[in-house]
Amino acid sequence: MVAPRRSIAGHLALICGLGAVLAVTLALWFDRLFDNPWLAGSAALMLTLPLGLLAVRRAVRPALSLFRALAGTALSYRDGDFSFGLRWRHRDELGDLVAAHNELGGVLREQRLSLVQRELLLDTMVQNTPVAMLLVGEGGHVVYANLAARQLLNQGRKLEGLALEALLRIAAPPLREAMDRGGDGLFSVGEGDEEDVYHLARRGFRLNGRPHELLLLRQLTTELRRQEVQTWKKVIRVISHELNNSLAPVASLAHSGAELTRRGQHARLESIFGTIEERARHLEGFIRGYAHFAKLPSPRLEAVQWPAFVERLRSQIDFAVDGELPAEMARLDVAQMEQALLNLLKNAHESGGAAGDVSLRVRRQSGLLRIEVMDRGTGMSPAVLANALVPFYSTKRSGTGLGLALAREIAEAHGGRISLGNRDGGGLAVAMVLPTSEA
Structure with missing residues (x-):
């Protein structure tokens, strides 16, 4: 049988009611005994008040103990200990508070356990990854290093607390040079068959309001050799x-x-x-x-007038000019750029669209020179777009896979880049974006 629920106010009302009944009873008894109403009331009050205070104290003592226990568990929660629980035998407001408190503790315990498991999983993954990872603090000291970093830089010993500068002094010279250059890059350690190629990646961020830098050193030797083969x-x-x-x-x-x-x-x-x-x-x-x-040589830059250069291209292959050509001259390797654009225009003519839809557009924007070759052919699938710039990759039966690759090499030799994208309404647009270098 479940005990009836009674609130704290009900408890206090019961105590007050019992005290009043007791006071009235004593007053009537003393009135008969002393035949003096004032004296009887005073005597009844003097006897009833201490008894009432004792009753109230006895009633609130468990609640006071509960409040002290609640304060203690709150301090434990603050310190990250969620193993404590409370008990309250009465079914009242304090019982509801204790139940909510215990439920909160259970939720916090589950969350803490899940967080610990995720931290263990993450630490296991980080420690066992072949990528060497170092976290360097504001003062240049190593805050964290995984097993690969310890093996690479300190023969498996701990790195935490050591100065990165001191570690680099005893590291391989190519690593020091890569760090001095700044940014990401490749470097090689060793010679001949014992040569190892690494990629250095550096990322800065703020942790707890302080600047930190994450260094990632990945060995690429096996992967590069596999790709080379x-x-x-x-x-x-x-x-x-x-x-x-x-x-x-x-x-x-x-x-x-x-x-x-x-x-x-x-x-x-x-x-x-x-x-x-x-x-x-x-x-x-x-x-x-x-x-x-x-054997693509380094570009030999010379002044280029766009109208004359475009007419020279037109004498070799047909295309339309989209928009106005820039009035400013640019500095390009004429032979290399001509070869790159001829390759792009030839591909555009072989795209399956009409010859009259092949066009060239040259414009300056945001301090860059953008040269686009556009067609209205079949475009490229996502798989072909992802591999089109790879040397020797071709979807044509008689293709060599060098046209786009050579155009990319020429663009990058000029300090630019090349990109491909399908056009709205069908067709392909190949864009060469070059830094402006005016004559």
Whole structure:
């Protein structure tokens, strides 16, 4: 059977009611005894008041103990200890308070346990990652370092509390040079077969109101070698395919020419020799393109007038000019930029759109020079867009995958970049963004 619920006010009312009944009873008894109402009332009050105070004190003593316990558990919560709970046997307002307090403690315990588990998981992941991680404080001392950082910089010993400058003095010189350069970058340690390539990333942020810097050192040797092997395999496949496409017909035509000569049928020899010459020139151009890509020299900048430069392009391939050309001259390597834009314009003509929709736009914006080649072809899928600038990547059966890659190399050699994007309404836009360098 559940005990009836009674509030604190009910308890106090009961005590007051019992005290009043007791006072009246004593007053009546003393009135009969002394036959003096005033004396009887005074005597009854003197006896009833101490008893009432004792009753009230006895009634509130458990509540006072509860309040002290609540203060103690609140201090424990402040210190991060949520293991305490309270008990209250009465079903009243204080019972509701104790129940809410215990429920809050349970929620805080669960949250603390979940937080500890996440911290353990994060620390395990950070400590076991192959990327060396160092957190450096405002004074240049290491605040945190994982196992990879300890192994790389201090033979597995702790780094916390050590000065980063002192660690760099005993580190490999390429690491010191990479740190002195500032920013992100690659550096190599060792020589020959023992050479290791690392990537240094640096990020600054504020922690607890103080500046900190996070250093990440990632070894890329295995990954780069794997990529190098894959690249060489792809190069060999492309070259083998192109050589077979050219040499197999040449061998067949040479055999046919020899047979015709033996039979004295010379009428078709001119056609056979012409085809052999065409395949040989194609192969020569293919090899020249690879050599040019591999040996791209540093740009030799010279003053360029845009109208004259565009007309020179137009003499080699057809396109429309979108908008006005900049009146200011720019400084470019004319031969390299011409080769890059010819490659882009050729791709635009092969995109599947109308030849009249191929256009070139040159404009200056935000201190940069933006050169765009646009078409209304089929555009590119997301997968092709992600790989289009990779050397030797091509979706064309006879493509070498060097046109866009060479354009990117030329743009980056000029201190710029290249980007591709599908146009609204169909087609592709290839943009070369270069720093302005006026004559």
